[in-house]
Amino acid sequence: MIKTTVFYIRVIITIISPFILLFLPANYFDQGDSICLSKMLLNYQCYACGLTKATMHFIHFEFEKAWSYNKLVFIVVPMLVPLWAKAIYEIQGKKMPGVLGRLT
Template identity: 70%
Template sequence: MVKKVVFYTRNIITIIAPFVLLLLPVDFFDKGDSICLSKSLAGIECYACGMTRATMHFIHFDFTKAWEYNKLSFIVIPMLFPLWIKAIYEIQNKKLPGLLNKLM
């Protein structure tokens, strides 16, 4: 029972999250202090610093601002798309088609 609840919760959040982020304004996460431990404790930016802000700008098609916040967003965000498709198929109890099934 607990496994089913976790399964559905994880997949539903994965499916809905991009739509919620699209509804938020593009500069929603631009204000405020960083919560990164590396930046807070050592004053050093890690590779993930700015990823949330970059993601927001990327999905709103503001690619120049996304590039300024974190260049790795251009690698990470396209890699999230197959995971999103996988969640859609898993919630329907279907197998992924062709190449996606082999990759996942």
């Protein structure tokens, strides 16, 4: 019972999250201090610093601004698309077809 509930919560959050982020303004996360532990404790920017801000600008088609926050967004966001598609298949009780079904 708990395993099924956790599964549905995880899948529903995965499916709904991109739409929620799309309705927020692109600069929603631009203000405020960083919550990255490496930045707070060591004053060192890790590879993921700025990735949330970059993702927000990427999904709002502001590619230059996304590039300025974190260049890895052009690798990370396209990798999230198959995971999002997999969640849609999982909620229907199906397995993803093709190569992506075997990889994910």
